[in-house]
Amino acid sequence: MDFLGNHIEALIFCAQKPIKVDEIRNCLSEMFEADVPVKDIETTIEKVSEKYASDEYAFEIIHSGGGYQFLTKPAYQASIGILLKHQSKKRLSTSALETLSIIAYKQPVTKSEMEQIRGVNCDYSVQKLLEKELIEIKGKSEAIGRPMLYGTSDKFMDYFGINSLKDLPTPKDFAENENEIGPQETEEKAQE
Incomplete structure (x- = not known):
């Protein structure tokens, strides 16, 4: 596989x-600061496709939707179906995500x-999060009745692919989109 092939394979x-x-082509032209001919790209995609057509690989390059992507081969549909079924059981409900x-x-x-923040009872969500080991009891509060204190676990970090709580998005990461459709109300109009 040549150098160009490795880059194309990585992009796909x-x-x-x-x-x-x-x-x-646009990515490669910017990367190499030179125009890469479409014919070279198409020829390289064919070579990469031939490589993955071998039984040695469980996936292949498919041309669909006007582009190219890696997809698993049909022979592995049953095992992937089982995995997806197991993963769907692990999904969190909206209420569990809010609580988390x-x-x-x-x-x-x-x-x-x-x-108090959610405005609804959180017993079920907390129980499910404890069962999934995404949260853990961190101790007891000094407040009246000494209620349990909850915090995230190491499994929480792994589940969301972060290394530290500092990696959680901050409110500024949720800024409004600049390219919204429709008229935008100003704050003054909304208060009228």
């Missing part, structure tokens, strides 16, 4: 949807503090 691999030849978010940002936090 990391693309979240089928990547078009023009997109590949409160715990992550406010920890250590009591159940009554969570309920």
Whole structure:
């Protein structure tokens, strides 16, 4: 495999949807600061596709949606189906995610503090999060009744692919989109 092939293979691999030849060309042209001919890209994609057509690999390059992407081969559909079924059981409900978010940002936090923020009972969500080991009991509060304090676990970090609570998004990461459709109300109009 040549140098160009490695770059094309990496681009196809990391693309979240089928990547078009023009997109590949634009990336490579910027990378090498030179125009890369479409014919060279198409020839290289054919070579990479031939490589992955071998039974040695469980995935292959598929041309679909006007672009190229890696997909697993049909022979592995059954095992992938089982994995997806298992993963769907591990998904968190919206209420569990809301509760987990409160715990992550406010920890250590009591159940009554969570309920005050959410406005609903959090017993079920807290129980499910404890079962999934995404949160853990960090101790007891000094408040009346000494309620349990909850915080995130190491499994929480792994589940969300972060290394530290400092990696959690901050409010500025949720800034409004600049390219919204429709008229924008100003704050003064909204208060009228």
